[in-house]
Amino acid sequence: MPEYKAPIRDMKFVMQELLDCHSRYERLGFEDATPDMVDAILQAGAKIAEQEIAPLNQIGDEQGCKWDKGEVTTPDGFKEAYKLYVEGGWPTLSQKEEWGGQGMPASLHACVSEMLSAANHSFATYPGLSHGAMATLEEHGSQQLKEMILPKLVEGTWTGTMCLTEAHCGTDLGMLRTKAELNDDGSYNLSGSKIFISAGEHDMSENIVHIVIARIPGSPEGTKGISLFAVPKFNIDPGGNVIDRNTVECGSIEHKMGIKGSATCVINFDEAKGYLIGEINRGLNCMFTFMNEARLGVAGEGVAAADASFQGALAYARDRLQMRSLTGVKNPNGPADPIIVHPDVRRMLLTQKSIAEGGRALIYDLTLLVDEKLNGKDPAVLAQADAKLALLTPIAKAFLTEAGLEATSLGVQVYGGHGYISEWGMEQLMRDTKISCLYEGTTGIQALDLLARKVLGSKGALLKSFGEEVTSFIIANATKPQFTVLCTTLGGYFQKLEKITQEIGVKAMNNPDEIGAASVDYLMYAGYVTLGYYWLKMMVTAQKSIDSGTDEGDFYLAKIQTGQFYFDRVLPKAAGHAACIKSGGESMMAINEEHMLF
């Protein structure tokens, strides 16, 4: 099993040096989020992730969760680790002080989340889902509901879930059948069955609050008749105390490809008591707030998986002796050279590394915008944050999870046949991270969101706005001799993105299927280019530190070298996607479905 070390140095580079988080924190009123405090939090987060949670990763995979008569037992050690997590105050980190939180920035929570996910994807789903439930309640719940529920969720002694999917509807939530009937006391009785509920039932918390979408009888059909409810496993009195068991039951858990330590539950509601969140029939709008944040969280899983797999592969590549370097013996005292001397092994390692570090920069920038949205006052800045989040969230979610999956697959390849053997832990990373390409909206759904809703839906405004940011960065740096070529390259890719966008827009006016035909390749192209922008930003920042004198020259040089690798060997993959888009959708729509197989 590869030993996970939280990449604190890189996290601080991105947060503090690249994104200048502290001046933003100051402006947003996070007085306590000082450099010393950020450092202390990252160190403490690393400690629990590395020492308590990472060691349970393989056990979780081997044992999985166990279901027995509605009760779910998590793998050995999960319960105890979660207790430590709560005792350490981690669930409270970025929650409001009003509900018992520490009032730290959401972006700082995202750093810790990345550590948890890299250490143990399965474990991280439990606090992850809680976080989503809290965000939804805080933004849309009534004061009374918040008082009932939030303090215990924030404390972490209760956990939360999000219940959307039903057996016959995943993407198409308008088809949902779970119904909610009004009681005399203003509460609702919910009946129906939800599937794929992560952390839906387990033995780690005293209560579980399900955030559930359902239809109130008489509401419109489709997505316009969906309302949102909080449905606790144990009923709660207005003071927030547990009373008795609600009629919510876990019917079974799924056997899955990976994240076996995460309980994926069928949750049955049988006239279960629930409380309306937000307005009637506005449930899907309330969910979207959560879903955007959750999608960023899943994007972070892609980064975490790439990083964990990179760390495992790097250690092996430096240790494993096999064949000699083509440019001469590098390890004359050994029977062969370590495989890290071989160019193709380096190609795999640096692909992993550049995805992990480039993705980290993208995600942290977006989580700082989430802080802006939650705490900012300046309408112009808020609008900008909104626009950038809207555009880049589906890119981050789908591109980084697909790239993360590829990175874990490369991690297996670096190990050769050993990568396929469970004890090394590399194949588990690949299995675990595949879920991130599926949940919270598949890659295909993210791509449609990006191209149809965000780019074409805004008539290009969102892309234009991001283009202005990229262009002004290019203009500011193109005159530096070291970066002239890279600025030109990046500018070229971005112009091509704009050109591709226009071409699809024209085609789509005649045939809307051209959007779906282009969407995933478009998202991947945009993803490579977006990461190129963040890489060039990092390279410029690193060069500044070198120029101004530093005793960490090796760190900054490696950053620049990795960025160069990204531009040389990862970014050009975008060319293949552009070429596919150019061909349009005709040949994928032409074939009759009856003739697909003979």
Added chain:
Amino acid sequence: MPEYKAPIRDMKFVMQELLDCHSRYERLGFEDATPDMVDAILQAGAKIAEQEIAPLNQIGDEQGCKWDKGEVTTPDGFKEAYKLYVEGGWPTLSQKEEWGGQGMPASLHACVSEMLSAANHSFATYPGLSHGAMATLEEHGSQQLKEMILPKLVEGTWTGTMCLTEAHCGTDLGMLRTKAELNDDGSYNLSGSKIFISAGEHDMSENIVHIVIARIPGSPEGTKGISLFAVPKFNIDPGGNVIDRNTVECGSIEHKMGIKGSATCVINFDEAKGYLIGEINRGLNCMFTFMNEARLGVAGEGVAAADASFQGALAYARDRLQMRSLTGVKNPNGPADPIIVHPDVRRMLLTQKSIAEGGRALIYDLTLLVDEKLNGKDPAVLAQADAKLALLTPIAKAFLTEAGLEATSLGVQVYGGHGYISEWGMEQLMRDTKISCLYEGTTGIQALDLLARKVLGSKGALLKSFGEEVTSFIIANATKPQFTVLCTTLGGYFQKLEKITQEIGVKAMNNPDEIGAASVDYLMYAGYVTLGYYWLKMMVTAQKSIDSGTDEGDFYLAKIQTGQFYFDRVLPKAAGHAACIKSGGESMMAINEEHMLF
């Protein structure tokens, strides 16, 4: 679990219509391999694959193999299915009549192997390894050894293995430690430990013959001192009868990502009695014969996985109702349209389909060349077959397994979250097929074999020879208006391949690391182009049938449409690889390994 149907119609299209197998069979002396006989064999193969072997696929994954004190128990039903397989005479299909075989072409065996692998990858490893052992013995074994061993192997009551890898050496076989000491009677005593031995121990056959590489004391170090041996689990008398247990033991089996029904064994030899195969110190040369054939077999696994996943995804896409088509309601009587109406779902399905069918054409062409090699007399034809096999085998192995992995990943995506759940069987296909990118030489090793040994090693001769074949095909068809554009496109890609090759060759003269830096992208580029060639050949063949009148117009039209999709949406991915190659290897070699992680 998706229901597997052997693609007999497509197999016959490729073998008979595209590759004209019957006139080749006639020329090579396979009088019995008539169209009727081929048809009967494919039908019977489909029957056992679909009805007996496919139903064990999921059970195999759930139960895995069990090890107890050196004995391995295969999953429920495997033993019985293997008995049926032997009773049906399948192990004998392409073996020589001299040893009890049916004397059918190896290419026909490859069709049946594809069915087995698609039905149940794990199960297929047992006869697959036997086949390799037989081929090695037949080509390099002494008459006496063949008489001892081959009849029972051909019959299938014994099975075989290939024992190469040791814990410290996989790729770098020159480092092996297993030793073989000569006995007075001319046999050898083998001592050492081998790992990753597929089908190394199981309960399906009466004896297991291990083909083992080992070093005879006093032999040169490295690969020049390796000899090859047959080491039976049960000792055998000269008449081929089992005597007593040899000192060969299965020390443990591996827990793996997939192919859990296939026993991956540690095999310990403790002065075990073995028999030399071929000449002393020529073991690796003997192994290469086998390895080339085995690599083709593994390439077939990629095709099989893509096809099985395609079949599962297609069935689901036609059944699952979710969202409405953007071009108007297609299923007005249902609550939503089947997801096959959505362009991106079609993109995924057609990618799978075009990989499976394009890959099938490539592999069957190569297996027909194997028939040529084994049975042909004309030195010019033999040399041509050799050249083409040498060039295209690493491409087929690595490209089709990587593309097969991607196809199975797309199959999971088509199912959305359900794809991640074990009961649907889609995730198992992805886990099972990942091994094909690793064993018999990883993708990286195939890429080095292609670029360093085959292409540059032949000073471009092998590529030139294949280029002539492609060019003459283009010249013959470019004047047909329907194919002019596609011929030009293919010609352009091939010319670019030649140009890239020259550029790498020039760079490599200054720095041999440029070969490894380019190798995998080069192989992928070559793979996309090679499949483009086979697709265009299929399209031309299909058009001929349409032109000459056919009552299977739908089949041929779908073939042409799928080919057009390949040219539009799969082949252009090559552009990304070409762009990566162009950047060279400087940035991957620059970074100091000490600075990869801070």
